[in-house]
Amino acid sequence: MAAAADRPVEDRAKGRIISDAPLSRPVPVSLRYDPGSAPATVRFGFPDAVEWSFPRSLLEKGLRAPTRRGDIEVWPCGRVQTVVELHTADGVTVVQFDSQTLRRFLRHTYAAVDTRTPPARR
Numbered sequence: 487m488a489a490a491a492d493r494p495v496e497d498r499a500k501g502r503i504i505s506d507a508p509l510s511r512p513v514p515v516s517l518r519y520d521p522g523s524a525p526a527t528v529r530f531g532f533p534d535a536v537e538w539s540f541p542r543s544l545l546e547k548g549l550r551a552p553t554r555r556g557d558i559e560v561w562p563c564g565r566v567q568t569v570v571e572l573h574t575a576d577g578v579t580v581v582q583f584d585s586q587t588l589r590r591f592l593r594h595t596y597a598a599v600d601t602r603t604p605p606a607r608r
Contacts, residue, residue, distance in 0.1 A: 495519040495594045501581040504569070513581065517588075519595040528595065530570070538572055546592060549585055 497517040502510040516531035519542070528545055531537045540558045547553040548560020549568055559571040568585045571578060 492521045493598050494522070495591070495598045497587075497591045497594060499583060499587045499591070501570075501583050504580040504582055510582065515581070515583075517591045519591075519598060521595075521599045525599065528591075542592070542595060545588060549588060549592075 495518065499515045499517050501513050501515045503513050504510050513532060516529075518529040518531060519527075520529075524539070526541055526543070527539050528542045529537050529539045538558065541555065544553055544555050544558060544560055548570070549562060552559070552561035554560075557573040559569075559573075561569050561571075562585065563569045563582060566585055568583050568588055570581045570583065572581070
C-alpha cells in the first residue's frame with residue numbers, strides 16, 4: 487500500500503509560446519507528477535489534450551544548464567526564465583516559464599513522495 491505522502495501533484499503554470507511573431511502568447515500548462523505510476527517522470531499538459539512526459543531529472547538539470555533528451559530540450563534563459571523546447575515531426579514548440587514556478591513544482595514532487603525509511607536494525 488502506498489504511503490499517505492505518495493500522492494499525485496498537479497500545479498498550474500503559465501508559459502509563453504515563443505515564435506518568430508512579434509509578441510509571445512500565453513499558454514496555460516498543467517504540470518503533473520504521479521509517484522505511484524511513474525516516479526521518475528513529469529508531465530506537461532497543454533491545451534487541446536497535448537501532453538509531454540519526460541524525466542524529472544531533465545527538468546532539474548535544465549534549470550541550471552542546457553540539457554536535452556530525445557525530443558525535449560530544457561535550458562535556463564537569463565536568471566529568472568527557463569525554456570522548454572518540444573520537437574515533433576510537425577516542427578518545434580518553444581515555451582518559456584518563470585524558473586521559480588518550475589522549481590516550486592519540483593519541490594512539490596519531492597514532498598509528494600514519502601522519503602521516510604525504516605530505522606536500521608542493529
